[in-house]
Amino acid sequence: MRLKNYLFVLFLSFNLIGFSSLGAVETSDDMLDEFEEEMVIEEKYDPLSGYNRVMTSFNDTLWVHFFTPVTNGYNAVVNEDIRTSIDNVFNNLYFPVRLVNNIFQVKFVNASEETGRFLINSTVGVLGLFDPAKSKFDLQEHKEDFGQTLGFYGVGSGPHIVLPLFGPSNLRDTIGIIPDSYLSIIDYKKRGWFTLTDAWDEFLAIKLYEKTNNFSLDNDKYERIKENAVDLYPYLRDMYEQYRDNQIKE
Amino acid sequence: MKKVFKNIVLILSMFIFTQNILANEQIDLKEHFLKKIDKIVLVVESDTLSKSQRNNEIINILEPTFDFELMAKLSLGKIWKTISNENKKRFVKLYVQRMKDSYSSKVDGYGGEKVEVTKINQVKSNRIALITDLVSDDKTLEIIYKFYKPKKAKLDKDLWLIYDAEISGVSILKTDKAQFREFLKTKSISELMDAFSKKS
Numbered sequence: 254m255r256l257k258n259y260l261f262v263l264f265l266s267f268n269l270i271g272f273s274s275l276g277a278v279e280t281s282d283d284m285l286d287e288f289e290e291e292m293v294i295e296e297k298y299d300p301l302s303g304y305n306r307v308m309t310s311f312n313d314t315l316w317v318h319f320f321t322p323v324t325n326g327y328n329a330v331v332n333e334d335i336r337t338s339i340d341n342v343f344n345n346l347y348f349p350v351r352l353v354n355n356i357f358q359v360k361f362v363n364a365s366e367e368t369g370r371f372l373i374n375s376t377v378g379v380l381g382l383f384d385p386a387k388s389k390f391d392l393q394e395h396k397e398d399f400g401q402t403l404g405f406y407g408v409g410s411g412p413h414i415v416l417p418l419f420g421p422s423n424l425r426d427t428i429g430i431i432p433d434s435y436l437s438i439i440d441y442k443k444r445g446w447f448t449l450t451d452a453w454d455e456f457l458a459i460k461l462y463e464k465t466n467n468f469s470l471d472n473d474k475y476e477r478i479k480e481n482a483v484d485l486y487p488y489l490r491d492m493y494e495q496y497r498d499n500q501i502k503e
Numbered sequence: 504m505k506k507v508f509k510n511i512v513l514i515l516s517m518f519i520f521t522q523n524i525l526a527n528e529q530i531d532l533k534e535h536f537l538k539k540i541d542k543i544v545l546v547v548e549s550d551t552l553s554k555s556q557r558n559n560e561i562i563n564i565l566e567p568t569f570d571f572e573l574m575a576k577l578s579l580g581k582i583w584k585t586i587s588n589e590n591k592k593r594f595v596k597l598y599v600q601r602m603k604d605s606y607s608s609k610v611d612g613y614g615g616e617k618v619e620v621t622k623i624n625q626v627k628s629n630r631i632a633l634i635t636d637l638v639s640d641d642k643t644l645e646i647i648y649k650f651y652k653p654k655k656a657k658l659d660k661d662l663w664l665i666y667d668a669e670i671s672g673v674s675i676l677k678t679d680k681a682q683f684r685e686f687l688k689t690k691s692i693s694e695l696m697d698a699f700s701k702k703s
Contacts, residue, residue: 289581
């Protein structure tokens, strides 16, 4: 090694000893660069960030000051087993959404597993109140929605959109709600076939109840997630986008 | 001719030998990791410790496995190199504390889940990812622990160190990096650090 290089390394090591509390000498800047490539996060086009920030704090208030106290009360009155069963019923009702989207993504094994789950849980599981398909037959759930189907065929996420009540989403996933609604028995429009809800207000009421019940099963989850946020909007936004990318990859 | 053959055998055996080392390295890491988890579960389930004692014990077990300082540096990305040494020092200290607090509070939610290593990925000679499932009665959560091997083993640290974890595809480090970058667009590094200390 030439003297100049040697001196440079020496200088660098001293610097590192200087700022690292435990004196981690070998974490040189070269090594940081190596990680830098791995940790690249592209800055996404975010034209709605102004609105999104407002909606994030609206949802935050809703979750912290409405859902948390309401579910605390709800939990005190309704037994956990009952709440789990209600969640199972809702889940079972969304079977057509999962079936069709699994098929769209050529996941036929998953689609047949979903069908098996629906048949077992609707009958032996008493209209979906229980989940014997998983506990007795080891049939796993394969959640797929139309947003994932679009992603599967290479459609990009588009700009991030925070939805009221439902939270983080993006253009692709928001558009995906429409085809999924045709397959859902809980819908916001009057259809030519049987649906549990026929209008926006009925739809919202049921959705709100579904959300509340689901929230009640792990009602400090949001607080746990939020704990590490210094800037809530980009924090939740990036978590959501990474989460969805991962779901699409699977 | 014989010489060529000999060389081929030599190269081949060296290849097999290095492959073996890599495989052993992965298995060693997996075993070591699972042992750590067992230790933590023992601490969590013991009734004799107070909450703060318990948290301290857990941090003592985890500390040699995690490179919290590297995480602190990486979370700032390119900004790291631009801040003063004094701020670097303070930032690392606060970030490490924040990580530890976060782990301690996660442990509060522990309800008998089991950890299973489902796959081991080695992308480079000095990077191993343990893909694990956190299995509870009704749910399975995929957590990927990313390890790197420093060129020179660190004092009081394991050979392989965790520098990031991905929970259902969400990287802790990337999420932090994104929110810090956004925060620092309009605010200063000292405001970021104030936000840390306010939380703890």
